[in-house]
Amino acid sequence: xxxxxxxxxxxxxxxxxxxxxxxxxxxxxxxxxxxxxxxxxxxxxxxxxxxxxxxxxxxxxxxxxxxxxxxxxxxxxxxxxxxxxxxxxxxxxxxxxxxxxxxxxxxxxxxxxxxxxxxxxxxxxxxxxxxxxxxxxxxxxxxxxxxxxxxxxxxxxxxxxxxxx
Numbered sequence: 001x002x003x004x005x006x007x008x009x010x011x012x013x014x015x016x017x018x019x020x021x022x023x024x025x026x027x028x029x030x031x032x033x034x035x036x037x038x039x040x041x042x043x044x045x046x047x048x049x050x051x052x053x054x055x056x057x058x059x060x061x062x063x064x065x066x067x068x069x070x071x072x073x074x075x076x077x078x079x080x081x082x083x084x085x086x087x088x089x090x091x092x093x094x095x096x097x098x099x100x101x102x103x104x105x106x107x108x109x110x111x112x113x114x115x116x117x118x119x120x121x122x123x124x125x126x127x128x129x130x131x132x133x134x135x136x137x138x139x140x141x142x143x144x145x146x147x148x149x150x151x152x153x154x155x156x157x158x159x160x161x162x163x164x165x
Contacts, residue, residue, distance in 0.1 A: 067092030070151065083147045088112070088138035096134050103127040103148040110142030 014022070031039075054073050061069040067089035074083040081101060088094070088110070105125040112119050114136045119125060127133065 061087065064151065065092075065094070068094065072151075073145075075150065080150055081147060082150050083145065084151065086142075086144040086146055088142045088144070090139065090141040092138045092141070094133070094136040096132060098132045099127050099129055099149070101129050101149040103146065106145045108143040108145055110138060110140055112142050112144070113137045113139060 052074070059071045059073070061071045064070045064086075069087045071085045071087075072082055073085065076082065079101075085108075103126070105127075107119050107121055107123045107125075109121055111121070114125075115134045
């Protein structure tokens with residue numbers, strides 16, 4: 001017994017011209033602000049664990065010390081640390097200070113001098129807990145990315161208490 005060949009089904013897809021005509025005839029849906037907020041919330045909750053991005057123009061620069069402003073990028077409350085950008089004006093000084101947690105510093109622009117050594121763009125410094133930094137100076141200004149214990153709070157008070165007379 002031979003099987004009869006079935007004819008190929010006709011395509012039900014629309015041609016490009018028909019699709020374009022339908023798209024032009026459909027206007028955007030008008031949703032209530034509450035509905036938009038609800039939809040946005042559901043969408044954002046689905047990407048809550050995705051990469052967090054802080055754009056260059058986002059965030060707020062806050063003065064930490066004279067000539068030094070910081071912009072917080074991330075706070076890890078569980079670890080008691082934060083990642084931030086530090087902008088040091090020419091001649092700015094970070095006073096000597098202790099560390100209760102690891103500190104990582106990457107020089108993004110300019111240079112800083114510490115204990116007679118100059119660190120330039122691309123240089124990375126790591127300080128272990130319990131160590132004390134001597135004063136840092138940015139002779140021509142600098143931009144640093146620092147991961148350290150949380151700021152301001154207790155660290156700001158520590159820095160302020162160690163300002164050179």
